[in-house]
Amino acid sequence: MLEEITEAGMKIKESTDLSLFVRTSGENIVSWEIERIIDSLIRETGLERKIAQIIALEVEKEIVSSKVKNLTAPLIREIVNSKLIEFGLEQERRKYTRLGLPLYDVRNIIFNPNKENANIPHNPEATNLTLAEQIKKEFALLEVFSPEISDAHLRGDLHLHDLGFIDRPYCSGQSLEYVKKFGLHLPNALSIAKPARHPETLLAHMVKFSA
Incomplete structure (x- = not known):
């Protein structure tokens, strides 16, 4: 492990700039910088810098060998998560996960009326609510409730009501x-x-x- 860490540090110092550009979540295009991955891993998962360097180098090798033409921030995060799993860093992978919906699901929400609840009209405000609610549900199951409670909900052993409104009071009485x-x-x-x-x-x- 020490040899891997030392080798990773040397590779980062000696690495040449790659002709890669990344479409970021901030709606801009930036040049590839391996340090962004390292800093992100340290900030979001608490990994030691030397371990983060090893993961980042593995991700960079994967991207270069795949010759991907359209490099996006979500794709990079997917690759990072796969490497975290390979290294047995499941807790760190959980912290690094990305909340959201697949393109297919978002398209269906925007273009097709909600058949599960006829009381919800099909308009931009309703689709905004549906999309936001889905992200809050994922957040609640990952961050608010314990893995045991979340798994029990997903199995159907119990029901967590209105997960999409996890940051709102469910009911209150005022004087x-x-x-x-x-x-x-x-x-x-x-x-x-x-x-x-x-x-x-x-x-x-x-x-x-x-x-």
Whole structure:
């Protein structure tokens, strides 16, 4: 292992620039830099730099040998994940995973009405909600719940309701007395107001509070 680490460091120092360009998730095209992979692995998975160097070099060799013409950030991440699995780094692979949907599924969501729920209209706002909800579901199963709970949900042993709304309160009961005493002053609220002095103002506060 020490020989591999030393060799990896030497290869990175001696490597010549590759004539490769990457289409990034930030909607631009940049030249290939192996250091981007190394820094990304360290930042997202916590790998030691020397191990990240070995993985990055393996990824670079794979890309060069494949002679891929359209190199994208998602493709690079897929290759990195395959190398992490090869090296037995399953936990790091889990941290490095990419959330999202295949092109085929996104196309179906955009062009075809939702047949599972007739109450949802087929329009841009609805497709935005469906796409965002899917990513939040994946996030919840990976980050919020334990692997045991997530697996139980996927097997059907239990049901985790509204996973796509994991960052919202499911249900809450509020007292009018709070609004009367403190007005509208909630964290991250767009509307802020002092306690109402008139009934019609209090009614307006109630509407805002429950929105």
